[in-house]
Amino acid sequence: MIRIHHEGFRILLQTLVILGLINFLVIWLSDMEWLENSVLFLSLVVYILVLQFFRNPKRFPPQGDDIVIAPADGKIVAIEEIEEPEYFKKKMLQISIFMSPLNVHVNRYPVPGTVKYSQYHAGAYLVAWHPKSSTLNERTAVVVENPSGVEVMHKQIAGAVARRIINYAKVGSKAIQGADCGFIRFGSRVDIVLPLDANILVKVGDKARGGEQILAELK
Template sequence: MIRLHTEGKTILFRALLILAVINVAVFLLFTNEWVENIVLIVSIVIYALVLQFFRNPKRYHQVDNNQVIAPCDGKVVVIEEIDEQEYFKDRRIQISIFMSPLNVHVNRYPISGLVKYAKYHPGAYLVAWHPKSSLLNERTSVVVENPEGTPVMYKQIAGALARRIIMYAKEGAKVLQGTDSGFIKFGSRVDIILPLDANVLVKVGDKARGGEQILAELK
């Protein structure tokens, strides 16, 4: 049985209602059985795609304060050094994971610890792989400091299709690695900002598995 994320339940209900109305209208207005069958098949496919988008599979990972796990499913598209000017104001390593509409879109905390910073930024909707999307697009920025005192930032970044970012993190809250940290509706990416001495364990092109895969080890 598919486990659904709570963020999708209202949308799934509305989609089911709209598709049901469309199919009833086609049945009443058309006498062509082929038309009725085509509309029914298309409706089932559309609903199945929306359903899989909001799936929330259970993921298992033993909590480790020195490991950073993937906050989402997707493809690793960037690993590079950056000048992080929003919070740290120094050089950091950035790992970016692109989520296609077919990926699970649940976001999870990459480490356990105390939320030191959480901010929502309104913005544009450039394609998620655009170099300036992390600065110009609608996004959130969250910094979690692990029990050893090492902070890690992650950013939820909207893409061309995304129109709503859900962020659960609150400053001062204690969070657990691998638990739900938010949701991005219909595509985009997540950036993870690490210390320069972090040992990165993935490479560009790798497929990330949110809540399980280890991206890096902290020193």
């Protein structure tokens, strides 16, 4: 049984109605069976693709105050030292995960604790793997302080196709490790910003599994 994220309910209904109308018009206006069958087949393919985009598989997050789990499915495209300009304003480590349209697009809290910062930024729509997309694209930035007092940032970054970032994090709210913290449509990137002394457990090119895979250990 496929679990569907609630962010997809309205779009799936709209898609079903539009495809149904298209098929109705084709059947009504055409007497060519091959055309009717072709449109029906293409409609099924389109609906299945939209359906799989909004799937929300159950994940079983490992629990630990000092571990950082992947906030999203996708490919790890960068692990680098950066000068973080928005909140920390100092050198930090950043892990970047690129989410293709075929990945699960649910975003999850990487650490437990309290939300200390949550901010939306309007911006451009560079391709998500562009080095400057992290600071120039439409994005959100969320900082969670874990029970040990260590702060971790995750950023939802729109890509060339994504036009809708949904962020559930509110300042002062409780962050449950592995629980939903947002959603992005339709292809994008998530960055995790960590202290320099974090022990990174993954490498560039690895496939991240949101809500389950441990990316790093905090000290």
